[in-house]
Amino acid sequence: MKQFEVNFDGLVGPTHNYAGLSFGNVASLSNASASSSPKQAAIQGLEKMKALSDMGMVQGVLAPQERPDIYALRRLGFTGSDARVLEEAAKHAPAIFRACCSASSMWTANAATVSPSADTADGKVHFTPANLTNKYHRSLEPEVTGRILKGTFADSKHFSHHTHLPDNEHFGDEGAANHTRLCSEYGKPGVEIFVYGRYAFDDSKSAPQKYPARQTFEASQAIARLHGLSDENVVYIQQNPDVIDQGVFHNDVISVGNQNVLFYHEQAFANTDNALAEIRQKFEGDELHFIRVDTSAVSVQEAVKTYLFNTQIITLPNGEMAIIAPTECRDSEAVSNYLDSLVTLNTPIKQVHYFDVKQSMRNGGGPACLRLRVALNEQELTAVNQNTLINDAQFERLHKWIEKHYRDELKEDDLRDPQLLIESRTALDELTQILKIGSVYPFQREV
Template sequence: MKYFEANFDGLVGPTHNYAGLSVGNVASLSNANNTSSPKQAAKQGLQKMKALHDLGLVQGVLAPQERPDVYTLRRLGFTGSDSDIIAKAAKQAPAVFRAVCSASSMWTANAATISPSADTSDNKVHFTPANLTNKFHRSLEPQTTGRILQAMFADPAHFAHHQHLPDNDHFGDEGAANHTRLCSAYGKKGVELFVFGRYAFDQSKPAPKRFPARHTLEACEAVARLHGLSNDHVVYMQQNPEVIDQGVFHNDVIAVGNQNVLFYHQQAFVDTQSKLDELKRKFGNDSELFLIEVNDNEVSVQEAINTYLFNTQVITLANGEMAIIAPTECQDNPAVHRYLSELTSRGTPIKQVHYYDVKQSMRNGGGPACLRLRVALSEQERQAVNPHVLMNDQLFATLNSWVDKHYRDQISEADLADPQLLKESRAALDELTQILNLGSVYQFQR
């Protein structure tokens, strides 16, 4: 049976804005309150999706969240009509209001953790939405994310959906941004690599001092249990606290994997050698596993953060070669560009580098890897996916027309308080659920 990895990219929402909400994310903070370009951002994202589809990959679309989130504002004590609530919140609690307007759901690497059927005890694809408890603005996402995923992967014969973990920092879960699966082939049992920032129940263990460690070991272990994973095929690795304090807020800012390749920075992990030895042992065939370590003298941690060298996608093309999908920031940086140019001739499976302009996302703190959720599927499982969310020429044209119809060219912080923006956004999302055949996944539709 044929197996492959599908990528589901987050569709940038109509209220895309720069609020600088993510402490620990240097790019997000440095662009706080700048004027954003929702239409351009959505089209950049769609162009990337289409490009990967044209490379022969299975590419899907993940719908955005409804923003502003007036339902959360009601829970927080604001009353009246939706327009009244928006006006009151913007005036009385501007920081809270900016949070409920967040555009962060575009980074679907944080949407969920997914284990393919080859790894799970019941041979189904398992989904657990991330609770994202470390950031208030992101903690508003998991309920809607769960409904969207269930509308996309609805067949219970192939797909199993779990509720997100308890909404508590002890089980802080950041989803696939801290999860990588390594395997000899997508359809064979692999090793699932869970990366965490801290131990929730053991304060004596190392932890960052400047920026928060968002993901806990205990959350990783819980997801592995929910997904029915064998301990012989799971590895837990801790992020280096020092690089978290430099702005590496997720593992996918400093490491990325695909099939039998793990591409990572020298400073990415704690206790690196022993954990890599465990990874090799559980992978089973050392000769097939490529561990590509980037040294400080080749690319510094700061250069990796500034260019998102590791927040690239490593994909397998139809001919079996691997390619890196990188933001143009990697091309513009001499050290990173030189490294990537040389990497393709070093005898690893990575033979190509493709550069894409995703500046609207980069300015808000996310590169190509942040924008996609990976799902390894058999051909039979792919046939069970909601076909309306899978990219093709017609969907690309339809969604571009939809963006032209509903999105503003620019949004400033002041624009977020315009009650008309909520009406525009709801009209857009209502139409989107029909295009993608999702049903009533948004609260305003229920």
């Protein structure tokens, strides 16, 4: 049976803005309060999806969250009309207000952890939304994320959906940003690699000192149990605490994997040799490529600045692998020189394609942040909501939708504008009809 890895990219929402909310994310903090371009951001993301589809990849799209989150503000004591809630929150609790306006759901690598049917005990594809407890603005997402995933992967014969882990820092879960999978073929059993930053129940273990470790060992274990994974196809690796303190807030900022390739920086992991030895032992297949980037070639700072590892590695229909990189990688002498040499080496990676995703990069996320990877067989792909897959017609439909509903520019002060909330809800209501995912937003579910 034919196998696919489908990239489901998050569609950038109508209220895309730079609030600088993510402590530990250098790019996010450095662009705080700058004016954003929601229309440009959404089109950049959509064009990347279309380009991958044109390369022969199966490409999907996931709907954004509704922002501002009026319901969260009401839970925090703001009352009256929607306009009054926005006005009072912006005036009296500006930090909370900015958090409830976050545009971060565009980064669907944080949306959930996905295990393909080849790895799970019941032979289904398993989804667990990330609870994202480390940041309040992201902790607002899991419930709606779960509904969007269920609207996209609705067939219970093939797909199993779990509730996000308890909303507590002991089980801090950041989704696929700290999870990758290696395999000889997408449809064969693979090694699922969970990268954690700290132990929640053992303070004696090493942990970063400057920036928070967002993923716990205990959360990773819980996801593996929920998904019915066996010890034989799971490896737990601790992220290097020192590299977290250098601004590497997720593992996908310092390493990325695809099929039989693990592309990583030499400072990425703690106990690297032991971790790689365990991966090699559990990997089913003859050829496994560990591609290490030395600090002497690319510093951690340059890797974070350019998001060299927050790139996508995809397997093209001809069997070659390609790196999907932001243009910031091309514009860095050290990184572009490295990538130029990489494609000449004896590894499966033979191409590099550069994409302009600056609106995302300025908010702290590269191409890999924008997508959730879902390995599917033919039957499972047929069971996916076909309206969420990108083809020429759906690309044109979504492009027109963005042109119709999105603002060219958004300043921080615009977020309190009641008209923006109306515009956003109008757009999202229309989007759910285009994608046919049902009533996923709270404003659509009010009785």
